[in-house]
Amino acid sequence: MGAMNMEKFQARARVMKALASPVRLKIVDELSGGERCMCELQPLFDLNKSTLSRHITVLKQVGIVSERREGARSFLKLETPCILSVFDCTMGVLRADARQKMRLAQA
Amino acid sequence: MGAMNMEKFQARARVMKALASPVRLKIVDELSGGERCMCELQPLFDLNKSTLSRHITVLKQVGIVSERREGARSFLKLETPCILSVFDCTMGVLRADARQKMRLAQA
DNA sequence: TAATATTGTTGCAATGTTGCGCAACTGTGC
DNA sequence: GCACAGTTGCGCAACATTGCAACAATATTA
Numbered sequence: 227m228g229a230m231n232m233e234k235f236q237a238r239a240r241v242m243k244a245l246a247s248p249v250r251l252k253i254v255d256e257l258s259g260g261e262r263c264m265c266e267l268q269p270l271f272d273l274n275k276s277t278l279s280r281h282i283t284v285l286k287q288v289g290i291v292s293e294r295r296e297g298a299r300s301f302l303k304l305e306t307p308c309i310l311s312v313f314d315c316t317m318g319v320l321r322a323d324a325r326q327k328m329r330l331a332q333a
Numbered sequence: 334m335g336a337m338n339m340e341k342f343q344a345r346a347r348v349m350k351a352l353a354s355p356v357r358l359k360i361v362d363e364l365s366g367g368e369r370c371m372c373e374l375q376p377l378f379d380l381n382k383s384t385l386s387r388h389i390t391v392l393k394q395v396g397i398v399s400e401r402r403e404g405a406r407s408f409l410k411l412e413t414p415c416i417l418s419v420f421d422c423t424m425g426v427l428r429a430d431a432r433q434k435m436r437l438a439q440a
Numbered sequence: 441t442a443a444t445a446t447t448g449t450t451g452c453a454a455t456g457t458t459g460c461g462c463a464a465c466t467g468t469g470c
Numbered sequence: 471g472c473a474c475a476g477t478t479g480c481g482c483a484a485c486a487t488t489g490c491a492a493c494a495a496t497a498t499t500a
Contacts, residue, residue, distance in 0.1 A: 235355040235362070241423040246353040247459090248342035255342070265475060274461050279476055281459090289429055298468040298475045306429055308422040315415040316348040322413055323396025354487090372447060381489050386449060388487090405447045405496040 244288040245309070249273065250281050257291065257304040265299060351395040352416070356380065356388050362420075364398065364411040372406065 245251060249271060256262055256270065264278060271278055282302060285291040290309060294301045352358060356378065363369055363377065371385060378385055389409060392398040397416060401408045 235358045237427055238358050238423045239355040241426050243353040246350040248346040251342045251345050277460055289426055306426045308425055312419050312422055315419055316345045318415055319348050319396055319413045320344055384488055
């Protein structure tokens with residue numbers, strides 16, 4: 227590491243950005259249980275279908291999710307399950323942050 | 334997994350959001366090499382110091398980075414190195430996406 | 441001690457980006 | 471034709487990013 231061109235960081239940021247939304251994280255979580263179509267996801271959210279469609283587009287654009295058309299429906303699949311390990315780390319961040327704030331509160 | 338309240342996704346999204354910026358990813362990458370003060374980071378970026386200060390604030394707020402004051406300087410430290418494993422995954426996503434686009438181009 | 445430089449933060453305004461619903465649209469199946 | 475599954479154009483509100491200028495706090499130097 228160390229010397230790295232800005233393009234790499236921009237590419238990474240694009241992936242992170244796609245995951246920087248509670249709605250999209252919930253979609254990924256749902257897809258971790260297997261293929262789903264938008265019509266199955268929709269009842270889980272209090273969102274207009276156009277909005278949900280756009281969120282899915284974001285995930286597709288960075289390659290986290292792929293699409294398989296079947297008649298009128300398009301089934302979505304999680305392409306990179308390692309995303310799930312990211313969750314473990316974010317939870318670790320949250321726990322570490324909670325500990326730190328505890329220490330500050332006691333001091 | 335499966336049934337999870339929206340708060341968890343929001344908490345995760347806050348962490349991801351903090352990492353959804355090329356500038357902040359570069360800061361984290363630099364801090365993976367050990368403690369740095371802002372004055373050391375500044376030359377690496379073509380940004381006003383106020384802007385850089387604010388990016389660092391974002392990383393501190395979610396607990397990814399901690400601060401240790403020493404005189405006029407404040408040294409920054411990466412609190413959760415598992416963040417680095419997130420990078421491996423994002424690179425995996427990018428590679429998978431590249432493969433997929435290759436396939437589409439050939440078809 | 442007083443002036444000056446270094447290190448970093450904060451208020452402000454301009455600009456850019458994101459998330460959202462509505463309405464209109466395409467395509468599929470009955 | 472009509473319902474179902476998704477997508478796209480549009481406008482709006484909220485939020486993020488940025489530089490400038492002013493600030494506080496520490497360090498250095500005269």
